[in-house]
Amino acid sequence: MVQMTATPLSALADEPVRIRVTGLTPYQTMCFHASVKDEKEDLFRSRAYYRANEYGEIDLERDAALGGDYVGIHPMGLFWSLKPEKPLTRLLKKNVMNSPFQIQLKLSDPQLPIKTKAAQVPKASLTLERWYVAPGVTRVFVKEGRLRGALFLPPGEGQFPGVIDLFGGIGGLIEFRASLLASHGFAALALAYHGYEDLPFPLEKVDLEYFEEAANLLLRHPKVLGPGVGIISICRGAEIGLSAAIHLKQVTATVLINGPNFIIDVPHIYRDKILQPTPFCLHLESTDVFGFTEYYRVYDETGFKDSRYFLPIEKAQGHFLFIVGEEDKNLNSKVHAEKATEQLRRHGKNNWTLLSYPGAGHLIEPPYAPLCRASRLSSLSTVIHWGGEVIPHAAAQEHSWQEIQKFLRKYLMPAGPSQL
Structure with missing residues (x-):
C-alpha cells in the first residue's frame, strides 16, 4: 500500500x-x-x-x-x-x-x-x-495618536527584544513577517506608514518623528526589553530604516533588505532638518523582454558619486545587517550596500555585516515562500520586475532568515555587545 x-x-x-x-x-x-x-x-x-x-x-x-x-x-x-x-x-x-x-x-x-x-x-x-503565528502569540492593533500598526507579542511574561517591521511601496499593513518574528521570541510591531486607514497615499514625505513615536511605544511596553529597538526593513522601508537608524537614538540594530543608501523620491524630515531626495535619470528606467519595468539603473553614476545625496550612515550608533539579492531588478541593491559599507569603513566603523546572495531577487522573504519575479503595485501603472532565480532565491531566504534572527538577538539582548 x-x-x-x-x-x-x-x-x-x-x-x-x-x-x-x-x-x-x-x-x-x-x-x-x-x-x-x-x-x-x-x-x-x-x-x-x-x-x-x-x-x-x-x-x-x-x-x-x-x-x-x-x-x-x-x-x-x-x-x-x-x-x-x-x-x-x-x-x-x-x-x-x-x-x-x-x-x-x-x-x-x-x-x-x-x-x-x-x-x-x-x-x-x-x-x-x-x-504564521505560533500558539500563544497575541496581536494588538495599534491606533495611538497617529500610529497605525499591529503589535505581535510572544507568549509568556517576557521581556522580549522589540522590533519594528517596515515594508516598501506595497503600502498598507503587512503582518506576516512580524507575526513570524513574534513566533520566535520577538515583540514585533508591523508598522504601516502609507496607504492604510487615514495614512497618506501616495507618500509625500517621510516624517521620522512618526517612527520615533513607534520606537517609544515599543520601549514603553512592559513586555519589551530596552534600552533600544531593532528595525527589519525592505526596499523603501529599508530607505526609512537606514534614515531612522541615523537619526533615532532608540534604534540599535537595523536589518536592511535590498534598500538604497540614499533617499529615493520624497524628502525625509526630522524636527527642523529636511533631507532631500536624490536626482535620478528616468531614461534609465528599462523593460525586460516581457515588458516588465526595471528600476535598478535609474540612478545614474553622477548620483552614485555625489556624496551629498548619500545618507550619513556613519552617524548611526547602532549595528547594521545588509541583505542583498544580486539579481535584484528593482534596485541596484548590491552597489548601494557596498557604497554604504565603504562609507562606514572610511569613518573607521565596523558596525555592519553584509550578506550578498547571487541569484536572489528583490523580494527576499522568510523561508519557503515562492519567488515572485514580477507583480503590480497599486501606486504604479506598470508591472515591476523584482528579479531572482528560483533555487538560489530560496536558498537566500532560508539562510538570511536565520541570520536576521541571530543579528537581532545579538544586538538587542542585554548580553550583546555594547553600541559603537
Whole structure:
C-alpha cells in the first residue's frame, strides 16, 4: 500500500517539513503535486518527479528531483517552487491569525501533457497547514495618536527584544513577517506608514518623528526589553530604516533588505532638518523582454558619486545587517550596500555585516515562500520586475532568515555587545 507522510503536518510557514513515501515498486517514478489557494482564491501549483529506491521509498530529504519545477535534492522545493496560475500574483498572507495556508499534496503516476476528460486519481494525498503565528502569540492593533500598526507579542511574561517591521511601496499593513518574528521570541510591531486607514497615499514625505513615536511605544511596553529597538526593513522601508537608524537614538540594530543608501523620491524630515531626495535619470528606467519595468539603473553614476545625496550612515550608533539579492531588478541593491559599507569603513566603523546572495531577487522573504519575479503595485501603472532565480532565491531566504534572527538577538539582548 502506498503511503505518504509529512512531518509535521501542521507547522509555522518558516519551518521545514519532511516528506516521505513508502509502498512503491522499486525504482518506480512518481510525480508530486503541491497546490495552495490564497485568500483571494488565486491558485498556486508546483510539481516534481522522483524515482523510488530499491525498497520502493522516496524521501525528499535524501532523494533528488529528476525534473518538474526543480532538479536536485531540495526537501522544501514543492513549497518554494509554487507558481501562480494567474500571472503576476504574489502569494501574500493577509490574515495571519485565524487560518493557515493549506497546502494540498498529491502523489500520482507521471502523465504525458495530454488533456483527458477524467482526472487522474492520486495514489496518496495530504493536507499540510502552514501557520504564521505560533500558539500563544497575541496581536494588538495599534491606533495611538497617529500610529497605525499591529503589535505581535510572544507568549509568556517576557521581556522580549522589540522590533519594528517596515515594508516598501506595497503600502498598507503587512503582518506576516512580524507575526513570524513574534513566533520566535520577538515583540514585533508591523508598522504601516502609507496607504492604510487615514495614512497618506501616495507618500509625500517621510516624517521620522512618526517612527520615533513607534520606537517609544515599543520601549514603553512592559513586555519589551530596552534600552533600544531593532528595525527589519525592505526596499523603501529599508530607505526609512537606514534614515531612522541615523537619526533615532532608540534604534540599535537595523536589518536592511535590498534598500538604497540614499533617499529615493520624497524628502525625509526630522524636527527642523529636511533631507532631500536624490536626482535620478528616468531614461534609465528599462523593460525586460516581457515588458516588465526595471528600476535598478535609474540612478545614474553622477548620483552614485555625489556624496551629498548619500545618507550619513556613519552617524548611526547602532549595528547594521545588509541583505542583498544580486539579481535584484528593482534596485541596484548590491552597489548601494557596498557604497554604504565603504562609507562606514572610511569613518573607521565596523558596525555592519553584509550578506550578498547571487541569484536572489528583490523580494527576499522568510523561508519557503515562492519567488515572485514580477507583480503590480497599486501606486504604479506598470508591472515591476523584482528579479531572482528560483533555487538560489530560496536558498537566500532560508539562510538570511536565520541570520536576521541571530543579528537581532545579538544586538538587542542585554548580553550583546555594547553600541559603537
